[in-house]
Amino acid sequence: MRTAVTEMFGIDVPLFAFSHCRDVVLEASKAGGMGILGAAWMSPEELEVSLKWIDERIDGKPYGVDLVFPGTYAPLTDDRDPQAILPETHRKFVDNMLAAADIPDLPDDDAKIFAQEHADKMKMTPQDSERSLDIALRHSSVKFIVSAMGAAPKHVVDKVHAHGLKVGALVGNLDHAMKQKEVGVDVLIAQGTEAGGHTGRVSSMILWPQLVDAMAPIPVLAAGGIGRGRQFAAAMALGAAGAWCGSIWLGTRESDLSPVMKEAMFAAKSEDAVISKALTGKNCRILRSSYTDAWDSQQEIKPLTFPLQSILGGVPLRRAERVRRMDYWTYAVGQVVGDMKQETTVRQIFAEMLGEYVEVMENMNHMLEE
């Protein structure tokens, strides 16, 4: 296929695979698309290890790194213990919730180590984001830096450009897109509300053509609700230069979700992918469970701000998963989850998506001929 982004990155198909899992990223780039490593949950040190691992296996093919440059930060710095600033009321709320459901505590040592590691990953200070960016820029197969949330600061965009790389940004409406244009991004990822993760309120069907028209000539990748070839074709029909998928990779062999987590995904319906602040403190589309219901169904204890709510949830969600109480577990996922029914591989998804895409194109052409 040939579009503005296949030309920009020298890839065979305009299919972008967002994942926190390096194996997915590797397979997507090797399959002719482009893997994008979500680095938001990684410390700069972990990012270095993952990028080195990918570089050693990717045969020079391009891939990207997605970083968070949030507009607002919790009052966290490198030398402040994130655990220490979680309010007692909120800790008690989750502890009581799990105790009432007979979900046991983690063994004491495990709990401490896990809580610390989890908090370190989630704290996302500005210093961490900049350190991670510098690491990504030192890896020569990284060709695309994406800002997950809000406009990346102008100096970040300039720095990436000075290294000869392209900058992308996720946007959920026209105002967001205008801000990204002002700082000089090269590619916009228009993410409709059906998407997993932090998401806006405009549906893909409306958002994609809106941004394609308003932002031209900046190429727009379509995200939110794409898991098969017909959806990919719809995105291209609406003017996108390519597709960007996140949820669909969660059910692949390469995904690092545990088997019980995958089973929870395969059992879910599209309606189970709800928007809630329970996981991160921001509106985020996640798998509905008793954990999310408990946060969403009362007013007294409000979720903490981002990323403190993610830090708070580390231990309870681990507790639930450890004893396979997936009714108290949650994870980011989009409405596509209703179509995910069994484990696949990244290669299989690429093959099926492209096969179905070609079939759709042929059928549509056929309609014209008749």
Ligand SMILES: Cc1cc2nc3c(=O)[nH]c(=O)nc-3n(C[C@H](O)[C@H](O)[C@H](O)COP(=O)(O)O)c2cc1C
């Ligand atoms: C588990 C999960 C985590 C996500 N985390 C991030 C993130 O850290 N940064 C980001 O830019 N997008 C993130 N997203 C959103 C994806 O990049 C992508 O836009 C979205 O998944 C597309 O919609 P889909 O879920 O319908 O495929 C996440 C999505 C999922 C499912």
